[in-house]
Amino acid sequence: MKKPRWKSQRVTIKDIARLANVDPSTVTRALQGSERVKKSTRQSIEKIAAEVGYVPSVAARTLVMKRSQLVGVVIPDMTNPFFAELARGIEDEAAKNNLRILIRNTEGQQLAEKDAIKLFMELDVDGLLVPMARCPKEFYERLEESCPVIHVNRLDAKYHVSCDSLRGARMVMDHLIDHGHRRIAFVNGPSGPVKEPKMAAYKAALNDNGIHFEENLIFEFDGALQSTKEIGNQLLSLKTRPTAVFAWNDICAIGLIHALNEQGLSVPGDISVAGHDDILLAGSVLPPLTTVHWPMYELGQESVRYLLGLRAGYEPRAPEMHKPSLVVRASTGPVPS
Amino acid sequence: MKKPRWKSQRVTIKDIARLANVDPSTVTRALQGSERVKKSTRQSIEKIAAEVGYVPSVAARTLVMKRSQLVGVVIPDMTNPFFAELARGIEDEAAKNNLRILIRNTEGQQLAEKDAIKLFMELDVDGLLVPMARCPKEFYERLEESCPVIHVNRLDAKYHVSCDSLRGARMVMDHLIDHGHRRIAFVNGPSGPVKEPKMAAYKAALNDNGIHFEENLIFEFDGALQSTKEIGNQLLSLKTRPTAVFAWNDICAIGLIHALNEQGLSVPGDISVAGHDDILLAGSVLPPLTTVHWPMYELGQESVRYLLGLRAGYEPRAPEMHKPSLVVRASTGPVPS
DNA sequence: ACCTCGAATACAAACGTTTGTATTCAATGG
């Protein structure tokens, strides 16, 4: 035994046909439950198929049907519980409708995103689910000619399921301002479909409350937890410290709180910190996080339903905007006196 | 326009052949970079292929080659950062070796695991990566006849990449015992390849230190964060409270700490809590978690390398046991006096 | 001028399914 070899001796429909003394076409139809085969033959075929351990060839079927019956899902960052939750919604709903999905992770990189899509196209997927896509609009418009593409939170896309990112951010800002905060730092994140709306909400909130915008209260978070330490330091080195921070997401908020603690500041005693996403652990950390809850699980489910509807030939209904909600916990409080 | 339809008008190798005035077989060979085609023809073919936007059909190729050049990965729970990290390792290493991988999530359910495997077999995958598989050994043994299957942490599997779960658990126990703890509660988790070793390590540590085992100090965690509240309550309703808890994983530990805090206990002042997994946030929560670090990213990378080696025909090297490490942070301390 | 050789390319079969059409066969009606 030079090499361990793996035999790919597939049992085919022809083998079954031979054993059952019928034509291969009859086997297909029997396995599909077609009306055209007699009940008794179908049963004997099913029996044989089970006995020999028949495994259909997706490749062959795809070749003739021109569609693989698979749906590709492109997730930016599985490490982030926020997206993991969305993926769960997608998977559960897909399973319910026995749709088979395939997941790829892009780590937030455009290149990986394109690569994922490329693979899916080569696989003749039946549809694409692309939450928070990073690639430009035009890139997806080309794809839409060959298969349905559902976006999550891409208002400018043909088909999308979205949540009002502007509103969520605004709620956080209003909450902070209501508590008397005026110097509110804002940590923005990597580009994507929610970056701009959040920034817009931040500015609008300041503006509506007569607070003037300061460039040096704006920070940038790249998504890596360890980067929060640096942001924390920058924040503390400002001449006048902000009394509150609106962090890009909960990961960022938790990291920031940790960094601030290390510098001897307490949250929310000395400084309030709000997050975004309401990840699983958001309510269990100390202090429990004030954050914005997005119905990610539901958005996942709905995107699958949307796709199913489209495939069934329904007219796409007008995209309805889901509403995020503010979850006030203990990481935010009044301005320290 | 009754229905929005998606044309699946693939540009095929034949189309390119026609445009280039050659035979389809020449096109394939050109695109493969075969020596058998003249450089000039190859170049013109490549040019045409790019112009018309040729997308190869994985289905057709798989059909004739009997292998899809894809590797299936079955992850138990993407929501758990522990596995997400492993997935990252797998993906990165796969990308480096341009191997294409497909991920499926099982939510820890055997049924979903079987289903995932079934799909992968139908797709003629080139290999399977199955971390912390829930399904019985025999199930996988059958598969191993048709394609290489690499397990993570399944010592009894033919091919596996593992980390010493016994040792990790033992280190936590020794750490706690060194700090004077005698009544140590243990929260075990759902069945899988690490459940038994952890329990064994727990018992061995007690035994080696002359502490006798108490059944009512053993709890069971199902993986859902909210279940920790109930466990916390049970824990506090014991006649004599344990002074330390070894939790199944970090999620469980964080939930438990939160539950204990709510009941007015401080960690580690009143009770020490240790976790397992060293998830991303473990060091950033309050108190930072004492936990066991597993090199998940590396295990992911290595499992891919292992697979690659196997496919290349190398003899499988003796599986080396990776070593976990104890990360002592602030959630554990001496026994309260 | 003929033969050989090798480079470049063409031909054709095969992979496992699906599906439209053709065939068989028995039962029914006249």
Added chain:
DNA sequence: CCATTGAATACAAACGTTTGTATTCGAGGT
């Protein structure tokens, strides 16, 4: 008893690649 019908099944082509073998063609040697 033959024509008609309809149920059950068989036949055959097609899907887009890959690959072993055959063909073509021109150059080089004799």
